[in-house]
Structures are given as structure tokens and as C-alpha cells.
Amino acid sequence: MRKTVVAFPGPILGRILFLVLLIAATPALAAESYPLHPDSQTQPGVPEGRVESYRFTSSRVFPGTERDYFVYVPAQYDADKPAALMVFQDGGGYFKRNGNWRVPVVFDNLIHKGDMPVTIAVMVNPGIVPGGDDAQSRFNRSYEYDSVSDRYATFLIDELLPVVKQKYNITDDPNLRGIGGSSSGAIAAFGVAWHRPDQFRRVFSTVGTYVGLRGGNEYPTLVRKTEPKPLRVFLQDGRNDLDIYGGSWWNANQTMLSALQWAGYQVKNQWGDGGHNGKHGAAIMPDALRWLWQDVDKPIEVNIGEHPELKDRLIPGETWELVSQGHRYTEGPAVAPDGSVYFVDGPAGEIWKVNADGKGASKFVDGISGVSGLMFDAKGNLYAARNGERKISRIAPDGTQTVIASDVGCNDLVVLDDGIYFTDPLKPAVWYLPHGGKPAVVAGGKSDAIPGKPNGIAVTPDKRFLVVVDAVGRYVWSYRIEQPGKLSFGQPYYYVHQPQDELNTGADGVTMAKDGSLLVASSLGVQVFDQPGRVHVIIDRPHSQGRLSNCVFAGPDAKTLYVTCGTRVFRRKTQIEGFAPWQDSVVPAKPRL
Known part of the structure; x- marks a missing residue:
């Protein structure tokens, strides 16, 4: 935080200047107060889903970790029909009906209105390796979420979700799979979809950490240079987000938006004046999810024909064709x-x-x-x-x-x-x-x-x-x-x-x-x-x-x-x-x- 020192020439002028500064700061402070969205409130006549709690302790990708996760099951769920899926990082902040994010309430309302498909939500916490004997534990959150690799995606796709699917009928269609999170949970969500678009294609990112903590600042460059992936991305951030040793979150999210737009992605954003918290993101989540899940019956597609660097190099519609296989x-x-x-x-x-x-x-x-x-x-x-x-x-x-x-x-x-x-x-x-x-x-x-x-x-x-x-x-x-x-x-x-x-x-x-x-x-x-x-x-x-x-x-x-x-x-x-x-x-x- 930057400190500003003002030298006042006298007590009266000092009070006047103080009032001027206070009035000027009021809009930014007021911007942190976001009204609760109607679809984040329990509505009469809307069937309520249930939330079940579990614990996962057998990861090979992140050995020794323990974590809780929570599964929201909508009232409309039919075990004979594969449900859509949405995963949230930092799951403990999402599963409560009276919490900040209120995923069960939002999903109840949007599914009831037909604004999103019948969707199971898996809300998973980051891993902790217990220290034992009164020692400090090892907290895996940044390691799992901020790393620019497919490691966390592998954990979700190959370890956790197969366990969840033993109890619930969840679709394998990537077009019907979304993932979201806030802060480091947001860059983790984007990273899963980026590395594995064959599994996830809808991303909800709030105050995303696309900065130099563990190489996340490289994502905008990779977005511009890499052949586009079939993703739809919603970005949220505020002008008073963090500005620390790893970078400026506000600038990084704008850079991320610019890269996604330049490369022709389906992307939407909403900027505010808030800080590094979930207030704004939670307030707009129902409308963001509406946009993410709209036209869900149509696959998310990419068009390289307008990409500035690909249009003269690749051919729209031409993909890789298998020539020979079965070799060592x-x-x-x-x-x-x-x-x-x-x-x-x-x-x-x-x-x-x-x-x-x-x-x-x-x-x-x-x-x-x-x-x-x-x-x-x-x-x-x-x-x-x-x-x-x-x-x-x-x-x-x-x-x-x-x-x-x-x-x-x-x-x-x-x-x-x-x-x-x-x-x-x-x-x-x-x-x-x-x-x-x-x-x-x-x-x-x-x-x-x-x-x-x-x-x-x-x-x-x-x-x-x-x-x-x-x-x-x-x-x-x-x-x-x-x-x-x-x-x-x-x-x-x-x-x-x-x-x-x-x-x-x-x-x-x-x-x-x-x-x-x-x-x-x-x-x-x-x-x-x-x-x-x-x-x-x-x-x-x-x-x-x-x-x-x-x-x-x-x-x-x-x-x-x-x-x-x-x-x-x-x-x-x-x-x-x-x-x-x-x-x-x-x-x-x-x-x-």
C-alpha cells in the first residue's frame, strides 16, 4: 500500500482539504457495497438441491494432501441422465446457502429458470499436508493453483472426479463442463481449461491471479501465440485489486482480456472499483453463469480465419489427421x-x-x-x-x-x-x-x-x-x-x-x-x-x-x-x-x- 503525506499550511485549510479528500474517496469505498442479486436469494417455489460433504486423502499427484470437497446435487438431477458439471476451487467458500457465493441458491434458481442445464457442482478445497506433532502444516494452495502446468488438471480429471462419478452420473462432454474460482482459484480454473479443453470449456474467473507468483504472467502471451482453444471465459476484476511484489492484478486481468479478445476467444468481462475479494464477483455470478451457459446445445467453436497470425498459416477446418499408429x-x-x-x-x-x-x-x-x-x-x-x-x-x-x-x-x-x-x-x-x-x-x-x-x-x-x-x-x-x-x-x-x-x-x-x-x-x-x-x-x-x-x-x-x-x-x-x-x-x- 502506498502512503501519501500531505503538509497542511493551517488547521482550517487542513480540515477543508481533508473533507475534499474524504469526499473524493467515497465512490471507491461505496463501490465495495454490492447488492445481493435476486438469483442469489432463495425464491419461493424453486426446488432446492442438496449439498453433501466428502474428504479426499489418496492423491498421487499431490501426495500426502488432505482436502474436503462438497457436491451440490440439484433437485432436478436424474441418475439415469448425465448431468452437466461445474467445479469451483476453494470449495469451502462456495457451498453454503447463506455464504458469500451461495452456489446452491444460485444453481437452484438458474436451473429452475432454464438458464443453465441440470448441473452438479463440485466445490473442492486446496490440499494440506499435515505437519503433525504441533508443527505447521504445508499449505498447497499456491502450488496447486498458481502453477502454470497441467498438474492440477490431472488431479481433478484423473483422481478426484472419477471418485465423484462413482456416486453421480456426470457428463464427459467438455461443452457441458465449466470451472470457476476466485484469485488463485481463478487462475487454477483457467489453467485446467487451458491445458485440458477436452474436459472443460467454460471458465468463470474473478480477481484472477494472472501475475508473477508462479509464472501466471505468461498466460496472456501464450493465449496470443497458441492456436486458439474452444473456450468461453468470463473475467471480473476491480480497480483497487492488489498491486504487490507479484504484479498488479488489475493490470494483469486487463492484459488477459486483451489477449483473449485479440486471439478471437468468446470472452466477456465486468470491471468494478473493488479490491481483492469476492464481493463484486459474487454479486454478478448469476448473470455471469447465464452468459457462460447460454446456447449450451451448441458446441463452443474457434475460428482461426480471423486470427492475425494464423489466418495466413493454417487453414480453417483443417485439423490433425492420423497417418500411422501402433509404433514403439x-x-x-x-x-x-x-x-x-x-x-x-x-x-x-x-x-x-x-x-x-x-x-x-x-x-x-x-x-x-x-x-x-x-x-x-x-x-x-x-x-x-x-x-x-x-x-x-x-x-x-x-x-x-x-x-x-x-x-x-x-x-x-x-x-x-x-x-x-x-x-x-x-x-x-x-x-x-x-x-x-x-x-x-x-x-x-x-x-x-x-x-x-x-x-x-x-x-x-x-x-x-x-x-x-x-x-x-x-x-x-x-x-x-x-x-x-x-x-x-x-x-x-x-x-x-x-x-x-x-x-x-x-x-x-x-x-x-x-x-x-x-x-x-x-x-x-x-x-x-x-x-x-x-x-x-x-x-x-x-x-x-x-x-x-x-x-x-x-x-x-x-x-x-x-x-x-x-x-x-x-x-x-x-x-x-x-x-x-x-x-x-x-x-x-x-x-x-
Whole structure:
């Protein structure tokens, strides 16, 4: 709280100025008095639901925690029909009929009027790990709620709700699932829907903590850059909300609103003059829930056609299509000169082929142990990085294999007319192998700047710069190719977004677009960089399970993006034209700096 000191020249003038200041402050103080909404009051003739109390003590996600939770069951509930669901964090403040939020009363009235579906509310408290022996307990609230990760979502979806569903028939339709909360409970609610829109799509957020406590200030940036999710969000905050070490709640909520609007989300807000409390939020909750649940029979949709950064990159209505599955671990996709794409199943020692039209995956070769990365040359020869065997092999179009290098680590490679650059994550180093020659380290000596764990590798369309992913760092590195086998001016250049709750980005394979954009497979999705090294777009992962390991453009027009993800391979048609190293050099246009 800021302290203002005023020096008064005399007692009379001092009293006058004091009265002026008091009058000026009165509207802000009065704004904290919000009338009780009619739908927050018990109405005659409205059937009343019941609230049941439970305790949950068997979490594996948050081991050792104990918590109470409360389940509101509407009078209209029919066990033979799946009910809609709404979850509230800090449940102890929501379940009372005469409390601040009065969820049972509000739900009674709105369900009776048909303004929301028959909905079960689960109101859950944050976990506490008892200290025992008169010691202080560990309070998990900030850890669970403020962390920008899917951990709390996993707790709700995989642990708590299955227990609730043993007693109540609750829908699995994400369009009929909402989640809400206040303060840290609000950012927790948004985080659950953000990470798991396959489970929750309606968010009620009051005085949300989108500030720098545990990385929540990153959400507005991610909202702008990440492919939009099918969410509907209601935001509330007041001008006198907190302004402390973690940031300004008022400014953060406005920034969050701006990001959601810019990215084309269904979002509504109501601002007031209140502080960090639930007075305003509770007063407007009935109308906020009306908006959140309106048109409930229609699925919440996204429209990328108007998104400033997606409209020229992705195609409305085009989503990920499964190409192949049932593998042990997919990696290393490479595009052939005919537009077909090849990928590896590393643990199985197999290389598979997908035709240029994306139809039909068939095994190309097997028995090639330790394979991790692939790349073609202009003649149709396929080069295989065999990091597990410390070899590099060349495979002719007829399947004939030739080992061209031994006793070198090679995780990924790029093939140019004069030779091959490849990454060695263990040394760590970048190597160069001239065609017909011997490999030599070109980045990785004591005086060289080098990623901590070199991984994916690509060349820019003009073939002047080599880019190298750091699998344990925050950046993709860039080197200038001075001449065959000579690199200079290496620096951590492309800034990769990483999950706030993880230690690294999960960045792996890369591919280039003809306009000089770089695409990187990462934990968050496929991150699309401009030439100056800034992420403009994060394309959603095709599947929540399995590591998103690599990507490449293929197909007749080189505009179909293929990704390897866990045991599967997916593809998606885009408006981005890819670039392969075996193509002729192209000089991209100068970027906006």
C-alpha cells in the first residue's frame, strides 16, 4: 500500500482539504457495497438441491494432501441422465446457502429458470499436508493453483472426479463442463481449461491471479501465440485489486482480456472499483453463469480465419489427421524429392514410408538398429543417423545400405551438396562429414559456443545459416556457414517458449519454411519462429500423449505438415510452404525487425 503525506499550511485549510479528500474517496469505498442479486436469494417455489460433504486423502499427484470437497446435487438431477458439471476451487467458500457465493441458491434458481442445464457442482478445497506433532502444516494452495502446468488438471480429471462419478452420473462432454474460482482459484480454473479443453470449456474467473507468483504472467502471451482453444471465459476484476511484489492484478486481468479478445476467444468481462475479494464477483455470478451457459446445445467453436497470425498459416477446418499408429516410438521424419515422407520407429529399428498423398504407411527397411534421424539428398538417397550404434548410413532408393561414418554420435543430420552436418548430443558437438571424406568437429571445441545438448538441425533456405536445437536449453542456436565445414558466430538465437512448470522446453526436431520461418517440435506444440528468432504461433499438439519429437513439410506442394508424436504420426494441411535442404537455395524476403 502506498502512503501519501500531505503538509497542511493551517488547521482550517487542513480540515477543508481533508473533507475534499474524504469526499473524493467515497465512490471507491461505496463501490465495495454490492447488492445481493435476486438469483442469489432463495425464491419461493424453486426446488432446492442438496449439498453433501466428502474428504479426499489418496492423491498421487499431490501426495500426502488432505482436502474436503462438497457436491451440490440439484433437485432436478436424474441418475439415469448425465448431468452437466461445474467445479469451483476453494470449495469451502462456495457451498453454503447463506455464504458469500451461495452456489446452491444460485444453481437452484438458474436451473429452475432454464438458464443453465441440470448441473452438479463440485466445490473442492486446496490440499494440506499435515505437519503433525504441533508443527505447521504445508499449505498447497499456491502450488496447486498458481502453477502454470497441467498438474492440477490431472488431479481433478484423473483422481478426484472419477471418485465423484462413482456416486453421480456426470457428463464427459467438455461443452457441458465449466470451472470457476476466485484469485488463485481463478487462475487454477483457467489453467485446467487451458491445458485440458477436452474436459472443460467454460471458465468463470474473478480477481484472477494472472501475475508473477508462479509464472501466471505468461498466460496472456501464450493465449496470443497458441492456436486458439474452444473456450468461453468470463473475467471480473476491480480497480483497487492488489498491486504487490507479484504484479498488479488489475493490470494483469486487463492484459488477459486483451489477449483473449485479440486471439478471437468468446470472452466477456465486468470491471468494478473493488479490491481483492469476492464481493463484486459474487454479486454478478448469476448473470455471469447465464452468459457462460447460454446456447449450451451448441458446441463452443474457434475460428482461426480471423486470427492475425494464423489466418495466413493454417487453414480453417483443417485439423490433425492420423497417418500411422501402433509404433514403439516415432521420430526423424524426412521428405523425399517426390513429396513422400519417411519416419523411423527407433526402438524397432524400422524406417517407414508414407506416400505423397498421405495415404498408406508401409515399412521401407528394418533391422537398422539405433536409428534416430533421417534426411534425403536430391538424388533420392536417404541418410540415417544411427545414434544408438554411433553410425551414419546411406540408403539407396532400392534399399541398399552403406555405412558412411562410424564411431561418431549422430542424433540428427542435414544433407547439403558438399557434405553432411550432424549433431552429437553427448560430446556435445556439431560435426561435418564431407561426401566421401571423414567427419570432423566444427562446433564443440573449448573455445566454441555450443548448445548444452545439440539435437535437431536444419539449414536456412539460402543455405547460409545452420540452426541447432538445444534439447536442454531455452534457445535454438544459429551459426553462419562460411564455407563447407566451417561455422562461425554461433549464438543462442531463437527464443523457445517452455512450460512454466518444467525445466526445459522439450525442443527436439526442426524444419524450415520457404519464407525463412523455423518450426520446432516442443512440449507446448510446434513453435513457428520468424527470421529474427521470435515465436509468432504455437500450433497445437495433435495428441496429449507421447513426446512431440519432430516435424517436416511434405506432399506435392510441400504444405502438409507431418509430425511424429509418441507412437503415432499425424499430418495437417497448412498454408506454409516447406523447404528441404535438397532443394535449390532460396533467399527469403527481409523480415520485419
